[in-house]
Amino acid sequence: MVETLQNLMFGFGLALSPSVLMYAFVGCLVGTLVGVLPGVGPLAGISLLLPVTFGLDPTSAIVLLGGIYYGAMYGGSTTSILMRIPGEAASVMTCIDGYEMTLKGRAGPALAIAAVGSFVAGTLSIVALMFLAPPLAEFALRFGPPEMFALLVLGLLVLAYMSSGSMAKSLTMAALGLLLGMVGIDTMSAFFRFHYGVVELGDGIGVVPVAVGLFGISEILLSAGQDNKVVIRTPRLRELLPDRTEWRQSAAPIYRGTVLGFLIGIIPGPGHVISSFVSYSVERRLSKHPEHFGHGAIEGVAGPESANNSATTGAFVPMLALGLPSGAVPAIMLAALMIHGIAPGPMLIKEHPELFWGVIASMYVGNVVLLILNLPFVGLFVNVLRIPYGYLYPAILVFATIGVYSVNNSVVDVWIMAGAGLAGYVLRKLNFDLAPIILGLVLAPMLELSFRQSLAMSAGDYTIFATRPITAVMLLVALTLLLVGMRPNLTRMLKWWVPGRLEPAASGERKEHP
Amino acid sequence: MRELTVDRVAGILFTAFSLLVLWESHKIPFGTMAEPGPGALPVLLAFILLACSVAVFLGGRVGERLADVRWTEWRHAVAILGTCSFMALALERLGYRLTTLIALLVLVSIVERKGWLAGVVFATSFSLGTHYLFNTVLRVHLPQGPFGI
Numbered sequence: 001m002v003e004t005l006q007n008l009m010f011g012f013g014l015a016l017s018p019s020v021l022m023y024a025f026v027g028c029l030v031g032t033l034v035g036v037l038p039g040v041g042p043l044a045g046i047s048l049l050l051p052v053t054f055g056l057d058p059t060s061a062i063v064l065l066g067g068i069y070y071g072a073m074y075g076g077s078t079t080s081i082l083m084r085i086p087g088e089a090a091s092v093m094t095c096i097d098g099y100e101m102t103l104k105g106r107a108g109p110a111l112a113i114a115a116v117g118s119f120v121a122g123t124l125s126i127v128a129l130m131f132l133a134p135p136l137a138e139f140a141l142r143f144g145p146p147e148m149f150a151l152l153v154l155g156l157l158v159l160a161y162m163s164s165g166s167m168a169k170s171l172t173m174a175a176l177g178l179l180l181g182m183v184g185i186d187t188m189s190a191f192f193r194f195h196y197g198v199v200e201l202g203d204g205i206g207v208v209p210v211a212v213g214l215f216g217i218s219e220i221l222l223s224a225g226q227d228n229k230v231v232i233r234t235p236r237l238r239e240l241l242p243d244r245t246e247w248r249q250s251a252a253p254i255y256r257g258t259v260l261g262f263l264i265g266i267i268p269g270p271g272h273v274i275s276s277f278v279s280y281s282v283e284r285r286l287s288k289h290p291e292h293f294g295h296g297a298i299e300g301v302a303g304p305e306s307a308n309n310s311a312t313t314g315a316f317v318p319m320l321a322l323g324l325p326s327g328a329v330p331a332i333m334l335a336a337l338m339i340h341g342i343a344p345g346p347m348l349i350k351e352h353p354e355l356f357w358g359v360i361a362s363m364y365v366g367n368v369v370l371l372i373l374n375l376p377f378v379g380l381f382v383n384v385l386r387i388p389y390g391y392l393y394p395a396i397l398v399f400a401t402i403g404v405y406s407v408n409n410s411v412v413d414v415w416i417m418a419g420a421g422l423a424g425y426v427l428r429k430l431n432f433d434l435a436p437i438i439l440g441l442v443l444a445p446m447l448e449l450s451f452r453q454s455l456a457m458s459a460g461d462y463t464i465f466a467t468r469p470i471t472a473v474m475l476l477v478a479l480t481l482l483l484v485g486m487r488p489n490l491t492r493m494l495k496w497w498v499p500g501r502l503e504p505a506a507s508g509e510r511k512e513h514p
Numbered sequence: 515m516r517e518l519t520v521d522r523v524a525g526i527l528f529t530a531f532s533l534l535v536l537w538e539s540h541k542i543p544f545g546t547m548a549e550p551g552p553g554a555l556p557v558l559l560a561f562i563l564l565a566c567s568v569a570v571f572l573g574g575r576v577g578e579r580l581a582d583v584r585w586t587e588w589r590h591a592v593a594i595l596g597t598c599s600f601m602a603l604a605l606e607r608l609g610y611r612l613t614t615l616i617a618l619l620v621l622v623s624i625v626e627r628k629g630w631l632a633g634v635v636f637a638t639s640f641s642l643g644t645h646y647l648f649n650t651v652l653r654v655h656l657p658q659g660p661f662g663i
Contacts, residue, residue: 179535
């Protein structure tokens, strides 16, 4: 403990040096500006600025990229809240209640809670990272393909179970998302699936075009024709911040989101996406007023925002301690380290303590910088909504197109965005929840790979999913959730098949019940 | 004639989609149960989607009727989707600036009826301004049109 604190002081000495502090500030600023642009998320921002870091020392490079990552995550929530356009998959859940709060004139509190929740989650998770990185990394090592498969199945079923609507409808959307994820080249056999001659689909259907289309474009289609969706008057300072009730309602979701996000973020995989979905579902189940979710519940912003920020820190555990990136962004950071001749892994702390502790300390600093930078901007962002909607939505459409096109420089992505927009419009009219589609799309490649790898490990023996303890427990929980959630449907089907209890539904003789 | 509910229609649509996926999947090697091939999981997921669609259909006996769903904004929606399609078609042929200018002009002046002057000013300044911000400052590659426009 004493040694850890001494190391931390050493790290702060580095992080608070003027040059490193400057890179943290620049990273957060650039990250926020990039993240605010609809469709342009942290991955795009970090990729664009990676070459800039080549001339820097490793600590400054990682501090700069880390600042961009945090800043872009926060910036992505801004567009989610103000315009219902997620910057990336992790911001999808924030769209739901954050945007509803905007429609009710509470955009300022939503943005403020997102900033504060992210700060608290980021700070607490950094403390956890500091003390728990080595043992947690050991735990993450025990996760093989069967455990990964079970975790992903459990994640999908948790989301479906905790949805407010019918579980069958949520599972339908999740299955649809998983099927969309099957498009493209199969990683194990290189077979090109469902491409229909479009070469660009080789890498599959991207998450960004689908997310922007399903949420952002569908919102524009539904709202078209209204001049001002949100009545905005010049907000007073206290109206930009949450009131006492909202602070009280947000406290527990922030802490729960922090814990959930960190634990899920440690596990290699799309932790920051899963954590935001799970956090939203947990908050809805625990709330005394679950009917408020989807209509501007502040818990629906506080929980997911804290969870995805905490998972972002948790993702550094496998990256720094094991050299295992848990997603695209940590992979780029890993690349940046390797370009500078540093090999992350179990020896990093011993061989490059200045890098490890410098990064930890700069995360603290970055969180503070982000809060200081973004809280004053809340008023500015809210005033964007005063632009007449007839001008605002064409601008949003153009930004979304740029963001989506810039991912792969491909117009196929723009077509996918338009198609997803149409699908989202129709599905929302039919009262379907769109979030499971995104989760399914993100998880599909990992789900398939882990499933097939598991069978390769066991030479085709399916009992591998029952004999490994962690896998078996997670699958059992998943099965329980499925049966409990589908109970109304199963009961209905059983009643039909029991002779004489009810007339068959297809019969024209069925009497109308009041 | 029984009124169709929203869930019943959705159940039918997704059932049809899952059957289509099953049909298309027969072209992909299934492999074996011990060694699933690239076609195995699409087939499994299509069956799961089929089961869920049937469950949605069966559970849709009561609920909102399709006839009660309002599509009042459909004209605007068609115009916006048409503009999106135009942008996808024209982006790499006409270049970003010209494509955006035309798209914004159509949306602001024609669809939203803000007037031609407002439309031209808004479309021109926005397309040029965003091109400068993204292409020059942020170095996001945006396609150029004929004659470098």
